[in-house]
Amino acid sequence: MTETTKFFLAEERIPKFWYNIAADLPEPLPAGLHPGTHKPLTPDDLAPLFPMAVIAQEVSTEREIEIPAPVREIYRLWRPSPLVRARRLEKALDTPARIYFKNEGVSPAGSHKPNTAVAQAFYNKEEGVKRLTTETGAGQWGSSLAFAGSLFGLEVDVYMVKVSYFQKPYRRALMEAYGARCVPSPSTETESGRRALAENPDTTGSLGIAISEAVEMAARRDDTKYALGSVLNHVMTHQTVIGLEAIEQFAMAGDYPDVVIACAGGGSNFAGTAFPFIGRKLRGGEDIRAVAVEPKACPTLTRGRYAYDFGDTAGLTPLLKMMTLGSTFMPAGIHAGGLRYHGMAPQVSHLAHLGLIEPRAYHQKECFAAGVQFARTEGIIPAPESTHAVRGAIDEALKCKEEGVARTIFFNLSGHGHFDMQAYMDYFAGKLEDHEHDAEALKRSMLGLPSVVEA
Numbered sequence: 001m002t003e004t005t006k007f008f009l010a011e012e013r014i015p016k017f018w019y020n021i022a023a024d025l026p027e028p029l030p031a032g033l034h035p036g037t038h039k040p041l042t043p044d045d046l047a048p049l050f051p052m053a054v055i056a057q058e059v060s061t062e063r064e065i066e067i068p069a070p071v072r073e074i075y076r077l078w079r080p081s082p083l084v085r086a087r088r089l090e091k092a093l094d095t096p097a098r099i100y101f102k103n104e105g106v107s108p109a110g111s112h113k114p115n116t117a118v119a120q121a122f123y124n125k126e127e128g129v130k131r132l133t134t135e136t137g138a139g140q141w142g143s144s145l146a147f148a149g150s151l152f153g154l155e156v157d158v159y160m161v162k163v164s165y166f167q168k169p170y171r172r173a174l175m176e177a178y179g180a181r182c183v184p185s186p187s188t189e190t191e192s193g194r195r196a197l198a199e200n201p202d203t204t205g206s207l208g209i210a211i212s213e214a215v216e217m218a219a220r221r222d223d224t225k226y227a228l229g230s231v232l233n234h235v236m237t238h239q240t241v242i243g244l245e246a247i248e249q250f251a252m253a254g255d256y257p258d259v260v261i262a263c264a265g266g267g268s269n270f271a272g273t274a275f276p277f278i279g280r281k282l283r284g285g286e287d288i289r290a291v292a293v294e295p296k297a298c299p300t301l302t303r304g305r306y307a308y309d310f311g312d313t314a315g316l317t318p319l320l321k322m323m324t325l326g327s328t329f330m331p332a333g334i335h336a337g338g339l340r341y342h343g344m345a346p347q348v349s350h351l352a353h354l355g356l357i358e359p360r361a362y363h364q365k366e367c368f369a370a371g372v373q374f375a376r377t378e379g380i381i382p383a384p385e386s387t388h389a390v391r392g393a394i395d396e397a398l399k400c401k402e403e404g405v406a407r408t409i410f411f412n413l414s415g416h417g418h419f420d421m422q423a424y425m426d427y428f429a430g431k432l433e434d435h436e437h438d439a440e441a442l443k444r445s446m447l448g449l450p451s452v453v454e455a
């Protein structure tokens with residue numbers, strides 16, 4: 001086979017459609033509400049922030065949404081991502097289980113996030129947008145959008161939580177290498193930033209403030225829109241390229257998972273991995289268990305409440321019905337920065353509420369232990385977020401051993417940990433602590449939930 005034929009075949013294996021689970025939900029998703037009027041959101045409410053194509057996807061109930069050819073062409077840089085049988089890990093665990101993982105760490109930015117960043121940049125470019133704004137915590141999303149913007153000639157402004165801006169200089173350098181402008185937040189560029197600085201000149205920033213800054217800048221200019229890396233329906237849909245590829249790859253391997261596992265921060269990685277499998281089950285196909293793993297320090301699915309809440313701390317975003325710890329909940333500073341979000345995607349929350357997914361929470365040390373075992377058997381250093389899925393998979397495999405049954409376990413390795421080696425150094429030095437969530441603080445933040453009269 002020539003190089004060109006192999007290349008051609010790889011491209012053919014990239015799905016032509018994303019999967020939209022809204023088509024298969026047993027009950028429709030509760031509507032998002034305007035933060036001021038509490039009336040159901042209209043496309044006009046979202047138009048200042050998002051391109052029309054994205055807004056249409058946000059409310060679509062079509063099962064299949066075509067992946068535009070230019071997006072597929074960029075996916076080709078790293079997709080299909082490999083589905084790998086973790087034979088050495090199986091052997092080390094002495095388990096009868098078959099463990100497979102999909103490796104999203106092979107993307108240019110090192111995680112699953114470019115799957116939606118590229119799509120969002122494409123739709124914005126199509127509609128004449130010149131500049132995108134966004135926020136980033138640890139820098140995974142900012143660097144993914146910076147990468148996508150560079151491919152479509154869009155300017156990208158990233159408001160990066162100040163403490164991370166100084167603590168994670170390599171992610172910042174990556175954003176700048178892709179041509180983005182990275183601003184420590186709070187900044188003096190926006191009203192919200194100036195207000196935060198006036199209140200507390202020494203503030204280290206928060207994701208909530210950074211979101212407010214990015215949204216404000218996008219609302220202010222006609223040529224500028226805002227991009228969000230998780231939580232919203234269109235992001236879940238874009239990420240389903242992961243699970244759809246996996247279904248094809250399992251068919252090629254002559255196997256099918258009994259359990260699908262992914263870590264959940266805002267929910268897009270879990271959705272992208274599990275929704276295509278859950279959809280088959282909802283349409284009468286193969287049964288699977290879908291396990292969403294989160295940190296015990298930020299236990300949104302396992303300890304949160306299903307209620308309307310804001311996506312940010314300032315209360316500027318629409319109200320979304322979701323599993324939430326309350327928008328003022330401040331999780332402990334664990335290393336899996338991508339999993340420190342108070343809420344959860346409405347679609348993932350809805351499925352949890354209907355009992356269609358299994359939430360599970362772990363402490364960070366047991367996750368790093370799993371990450372190290374994975375590195376020493378399969379060779380890949382998982383991102384701290386991804387170690388949660390590895391822990392989940394290992395525990396499932398050990399259960400198979402105990403019960404003497406050979407189940408097929410599938411997990412998504414959402415990213416590599418090459419920019420997170422400080423976290424591993426802290427783990428090896430015995431400096432990591434396990435944080436139980438602060439129950440009193442949780443009670444207080446729950447009391448702050450907005451009161452919404454549901455129709």
Ligand SMILES: *Cc1c(COP(=O)(O)O)cnc(C)c1O
Binds near residue numbers: 111264265267415
């Ligand atoms: C951001 C991130 C996550 C969490 O993402 P969600 O899609 O919001 O749940 C998980 N793993 C990695 C590597 C990430 O960068």
